Amino acid sequence: MGVSLRNVSKEFGAARVIEDVSMDIPTGGFAVFVGPSGCGKSTLLRMIAGLEETSGGTIAIEDTDVTHVEPAERGVAMVFQSYALYPHLSVFDNMAFSLRLAKTPRAKMREMVREAARILKLDDHLDKKPSQLSGGQRQRVAIGRAIVRQPKVFLFDEPLSNLDAELRVQMRLELTRLHRQIGATMIYVTHDQVEAMTLADKIFVLKGGIVQQAGAPLDLYDDPDNRFVAGFIGSPAMNFIAADVIGRDAGDVVLRTRGAEAHEFRAAVADPGLATGAEVEIGIRPEHLRLDAAGMPVRVEVAEELGDVSYLYTRMADGTEIIVERHGSRDRLDGETVSIATDPRHVLVFDRQGQRLR
Amino acid sequence: MKTRRIENGIVTAFTLLAAACWVFPLYWAFVTSIRTDENVVAKPGLLPDQFNLSSYADAIFNTKLMIWYLNSVGTAVIVTAVVIVISMMCAYALSQIRFPGRRLLYLVVLASFMIPAQALVVTQFILMNDIGAINSWAGIILPQLIVPVVIIVYKQFFDAVPKEMREAAVLDGGGEYTILFKVYLPLNWGITTALAIVTFIGVWNAFFWPFLVVTSEDMMTIPVGITQVNDAFGVAYARIMSVAMLAALPVVLAYLIFQRRVTEAVMISSGVKG
Numbered sequence: 001m002g003v004s005l006r007n008v009s010k011e012f013g014a015a016r017v018i019e020d021v022s023m024d025i026p027t028g029g030f031a032v033f034v035g036p037s038g039c040g041k042s043t044l045l046r047m048i049a050g051l052e053e054t055s056g057g058t059i060a061i062e063d064t065d066v067t068h069v070e071p072a073e074r075g076v077a078m079v080f081q082s083y084a085l086y087p088h089l090s091v092f093d094n095m096a097f098s099l100r101l102a103k104t105p106r107a108k109m110r111e112m113v114r115e116a117a118r119i120l121k122l123d124d125h126l127d128k129k130p131s132q133l134s135g136g137q138r139q140r141v142a143i144g145r146a147i148v149r150q151p152k153v154f155l156f157d158e159p160l161s162n163l164d165a166e167l168r169v170q171m172r173l174e175l176t177r178l179h180r181q182i183g184a185t186m187i188y189v190t191h192d193q194v195e196a197m198t199l200a201d202k203i204f205v206l207k208g209g210i211v212q213q214a215g216a217p218l219d220l221y222d223d224p225d226n227r228f229v230a231g232f233i234g235s236p237a238m239n240f241i242a243a244d245v246i247g248r249d250a251g252d253v254v255l256r257t258r259g260a261e262a263h264e265f266r267a268a269v270a271d272p273g274l275a276t277g278a279e280v281e282i283g284i285r286p287e288h289l290r291l292d293a294a295g296m297p298v299r300v301e302v303a304e305e306l307g308d309v310s311y312l313y314t315r316m317a318d319g320t321e322i323i324v325e326r327h328g329s330r331d332r333l334d335g336e337t338v339s340i341a342t343d344p345r346h347v348l349v350f351d352r353q354g355q356r357l358r
Numbered sequence: 359m360k361t362r363r364i365e366n367g368i369v370t371a372f373t374l375l376a377a378a379c380w381v382f383p384l385y386w387a388f389v390t391s392i393r394t395d396e397n398v399v400a401k402p403g404l405l406p407d408q409f410n411l412s413s414y415a416d417a418i419f420n421t422k423l424m425i426w427y428l429n430s431v432g433t434a435v436i437v438t439a440v441v442i443v444i445s446m447m448c449a450y451a452l453s454q455i456r457f458p459g460r461r462l463l464y465l466v467v468l469a470s471f472m473i474p475a476q477a478l479v480v481t482q483f484i485l486m487n488d489i490g491a492i493n494s495w496a497g498i499i500l501p502q503l504i505v506p507v508v509i510i511v512y513k514q515f516f517d518a519v520p521k522e523m524r525e526a527a528v529l530d531g532g533g534e535y536t537i538l539f540k541v542y543l544p545l546n547w548g549i550t551t552a553l554a555i556v557t558f559i560g561v562w563n564a565f566f567w568p569f570l571v572v573t574s575e576d577m578m579t580i581p582v583g584i585t586q587v588n589d590a591f592g593v594a595y596a597r598i599m600s601v602a603m604l605a606a607l608p609v610v611l612a613y614l615i616f617q618r619r620v621t622e623a624v625m626i627s628s629g630v631k632g
Contacts, residue, residue, distance in 0.1 A: 049525075049529060071529050086523070086526075097540075145530075
């Protein structure tokens, strides 16, 4: 196993920022920790790096317990959000820094740095100072500095956050290629769920220092365990509507929205605990809603036309916002009232604690 | 527009007047040093009426000026080097390493900064006497090695270095000394140079402590040696001024060469003091 965490916790004084986290990341896997600010994802990464001590639990890298091992001896390399390049050193010297400290023979060091530079297309920039490079190039140098160490695990702490949108997409692809090329275990921290979805083999969604759900990106998207994961994964976010269970019909649960203009939805949920009268929330992804005259009426506030796709930002009578994704239609619907519907299999149901009912 | 011009004129006039007040003692010392002692007493005046370097020759050949020079250079170089290195290491520890008592230690540094040097002179003298360091290099140098303001300035600069820089070096396998000397020092060369120059000038000009701790002429630094010139020649103004001019020369040169750095250091340490 590339990285294994068992019951890991972290406390800063009285504040518990990581709670009893256990996870396994296979060797060669690309794991992404995702969550909102303050969820503990960076702390968890820093604990794996050894930059933060654990308050409890164990961390193993390649099946060796490294919980109390010095950072430099864990076999990890880290790429920071701010790049953390040494401004007084050239690109070559930045990349060779760890090799020099390890007293690597000069010829071997030169070869390793040049190989990393070749992979990252930095061959022509080795004599430059970091200040002479663009943001993307600096980020590549930071990655190069990690590569030359030939670590067992690469750790990325929001490495693309300082780049503009276009460069971020480009670097995302380069990271994917790099992962395939060198095949090392990688752990990546981000608050951007798009980065998480596009890069990861396995996503760990964190909130309040607790792993809410872990799994393959599409598994999390299609089959979230709770309301938080359902709302966090996916852009635009899932729509949530407060509703009451009013009964069952042909295997589906029948739910009625609250408020003056109540509307019925059906959900393919088998959970026997879902009794009539239960207060729940239903979740429907924007792309699963369609315009249907027999559906629930909503008023279109804004229609965003993106060419191939358009988003209708609508409101129900009680003020709940509902986003509808449409393909292939360019009707101007701003200010109009439309009716929306969905299939029962696309309606997710969450209990009052936010747990998914299946 | 006209008012602005008048305002500028007044400010310029005041600046020139202040500059003249600052320059006048130097001018007076220089003019006196290029006259003969007899001439200085017989014909007092503001303008130089002769260009005579005999007092410089006297100072160089008939006093221990060269020994005092060497003593001053030795003392200033050693004190500057040691102050910079130990202050940098102390500041790095206070800024970057988490250890029990760190805040208390920093408070001690701050507190020692607030105690005037004169208040410590008696205890330092007794201590130096107890360890037999009177009239020795150790006696001159040791008490001058504690310069809290250098620690405080360094700490401020080290605090401003992004913590990721240190963490990257830790992950690269760097120990604390490696990180300090290969990352933090190169990142702070500017302030290091500035602090070194200001410390050097301060030690070069130091009079009170070396005057107390040294009685042997062969151990004296230049500022203390000047008092011996007075004793040797009686009231020999030209010769005293020529020694003073020669004593000031290295400091003046250092200031002229590193003017920007010295100004930077003075402003930073003034900011700390403020």
